[in-house]
Amino acid sequence: MFPIAPLSSMLRLIMAAKKADRKFSAPRGTNDILPQDEPYWRYVRGAVERVCHLYGYGLIETPAFEDARVFLKGSGEGTDIVDKEMYSFRDRGGDLLALRPEGTPNVCRAYLEHGMQALPQPVRLYYISPIFRYDRPQAGRYRQHWQFGVEAIGDADALIDAEVIEMLQTFYDALGLSGLTLHLNSIGDARCRPAYLETLRRYYADRLDSVCPDCRARYEKNPLRLLDCKQDQCQPVIAGAPPFTEHLCEECAAHFAALRSYLEARDIAYVLNPRLVRGLDYYTRAVFEYQPPEEGAQSTIGGGGRYDGLIELLGGRPTPGTGFGTGIERIIVNLRRQGVPVPALPPPQVYVAHLSDAARGPALRLAADLRAAGVSAVVGSAARSLKSQMRHADALGATYAAILGDEELASGSVTLRDMRDGSQQRVTSSAALDIIRRGVPGV
Helix, strand or coil, X not given: CCCCCCHHHHHHHHHHHHHHCCCCCCCCCCCCCCHHHHHHHHHHHHHHHHHHHHHCCEECCCCCEEECXXXXXXXXXXXXXXXXXXXEEECCCCCEEEECCCCHHHHHHHHHHCCHHHCCCCEEEXXXXXXXXXXXXXXXXXXXXEEEEEEEECCCCHHHHHHHHHHHHHHHHXXXXXXXXXXXXXXXXXXCHHHHHHHHHHHHHCCHHHCCHHHHHHHHHCHHHHHHCCCHHHXXXXXXXXXXXXXXXXXXXXXXXXXXXXXXXXXXXCEECCCCCCCCCCCEEEEEEEECCCCHHHHCCEEEEECCCHHHHCCCCCCCEEEEEEEHHHHHHHHXXXXXXXXXXXXXXXXXXXXXXXXXXXXXXXXXXXXHCCCCEEECCCCCCHHHHHHHHHHHCCCEEEEECHHHHHHCCEEEEECCCCCEEEECHHHHHHHHHHHCCCC
16 A cells, blocks of 8 residues: 555645645646647657658567666766756665666667567667656757657668668658758777777866866766767867867778768768767767757757667677667657648548437437448537537538437438538438548548
8 A cells, every 4th residue: 555644744735735826737848749739740650650661660669667777877877868867766665767768778678678689680679759858948858758769779780870860861851851960970989989088088188167067077977978068168169179080990980981981872961070979878989960950959850879889788798789869849849840731630520410308319329320430420519509519510620510300310310411511411321421421532
């Protein structure tokens, strides 16, 4: 049983609530997805499913909360996501859990737990999941937001990196988004990164007075994160930092060159961005982001990269991987900004009106019969006049109104009104269905 709070504590809470006379609202940094938003969400999800099917990716869904160590080990202490943004808590059993702050470590955990390493490699997975981060809310970026992501686990070749980038480009193209810029960089691996980090530390050593307090802490704890800072005062220092691509080992340089050649062969335009490191410690070699024209790096619409050491961090054998994540709310913001036309949801095909108490039950049966035949139907509200119900049917955009009153009940018929021109006829229920099927495309 759950423990019950003392009565005195409950009374204090009740009195405080009454005193405040509070009106409840969604928590800061969250939003409600309302019916009028559904066309955008359906449009985006439809594109996700089509593109993932084309590229051979299978759906995976992991729990909304995980053992916090999955993210502490995977995402990395010293990153903003882990140190500042992750929602973590202890459950009643004392286990330290965390709401999912991103999608990759938990998918890799599932890959290991379910023995996917025995499947043909790479294993191609995708997800559409809520993500939780205690971050400063901004347009299209919420403390609970939804992310579409893919992971390709088990292949180290740059060809799979190119596939993942092409897949994300194909997805944005399918949505009709334009003006997005692909930023590309390589951040090396365990062989060449240590030497680069020493070079970076030497560069920052006499510039620490010019950077923010967080960057002074990053200098000691996680120097690569220095290049990921978004504070204005740090940007001039970041701009002068030594580029990683000039310090790559032979293998990382060859991988990056191969990736660029594959992208160029597919006519996928990109810009080299030597300051791009992404915000997570598990990234290795190629990293990328898509940025819209309006706001730049702080409003990245999607991105990802290679994470060849992550599976090993989580207890598996060395296994390469690459993937991306893109925020659905951020996508919808850009769809609205660009005026991309999104198909409206179809209105109900039939509005079933009833004119008496006796007609209510038959109205429910008629609506059920219509739905069983694949026709969408809405039953009118009780105690409304015929005129009021017709206004309601018109407001909903119904194609037909099926009217049941005492006369229709007595004759076993239904009055079918075409809401497009106002014409109507009294017919049997089966004849009404035939007329609706002829008059509504797709039925």
